[in-house]
Amino acid sequence: MSTAQETVEYATEHTPRLGWAEHAPEVYKAMVRLDTAAKKGLDPKLYELVKIRASQINHCAFCLDMHTKDALAAGESVERVVQLGAWEESRHFYTEKELAAIELTEAVTVLTEGFVPDEVYEKAAKHFEEAELAQLIAAITVINAWNRFGVTTRMVPGHYRPGQYA
Numbered sequence: 001m002s003t004a005q006e007t008v009e010y011a012t013e014h015t016p017r018l019g020w021a022e023h024a025p026e027v028y029k030a031m032v033r034l035d036t037a038a039k040k041g042l043d044p045k046l047y048e049l050v051k052i053r054a055s056q057i058n059h060c061a062f063c064l065d066m067h068t069k070d071a072l073a074a075g076e077s078v079e080r081v082v083q084l085g086a087w088e089e090s091r092h093f094y095t096e097k098e099l100a101a102i103e104l105t106e107a108v109t110v111l112t113e114g115f116v117p118d119e120v121y122e123k124a125a126k127h128f129e130e131a132e133l134a135q136l137i138a139a140i141t142v143i144n145a146w147n148r149f150g151v152t153t154r155m156v157p158g159h160y161r162p163g164q165y166a
Helices: 025-038 044-058 061-073 078-086 096-110 118-127 130-153
Strands: none
Touching (some): 044 078, 044 096, 044 130, 061 078, 061 130, 096 118, 096 130
């Protein structure tokens, strides 16, 4: 017989491999400065969608935890965050500008062809002024770097609070 107060036993939380920020504090501080510089002039919701999409592709659970929480705190809808993993089938949830940014994020993150396809870049260039496009490319590049730190050192998701590192 089960009771209403029955508890669920979840898998054991893993531990991080390395606290890289403590061992490389100057690199960490430089990354924070780079991140701050990269987001200037970008819509906060778009910025978080880009970070979430890159983190999905790179399987960075820590960054997914952080950026989904930050997106929701910035006013993004749960529905749009959830659908981001299947954005091609859920295009109607996003603006054409957002779709161009998401597609560019995938192209920069994956680089399977060894370059960003011209049509992807041109679509983004149609929706973003050059300065904003430069910032978008910087933001995509920075989240990919953060993802690599997070995945390599097995940073633990689930403990982040929105705005914690702001």
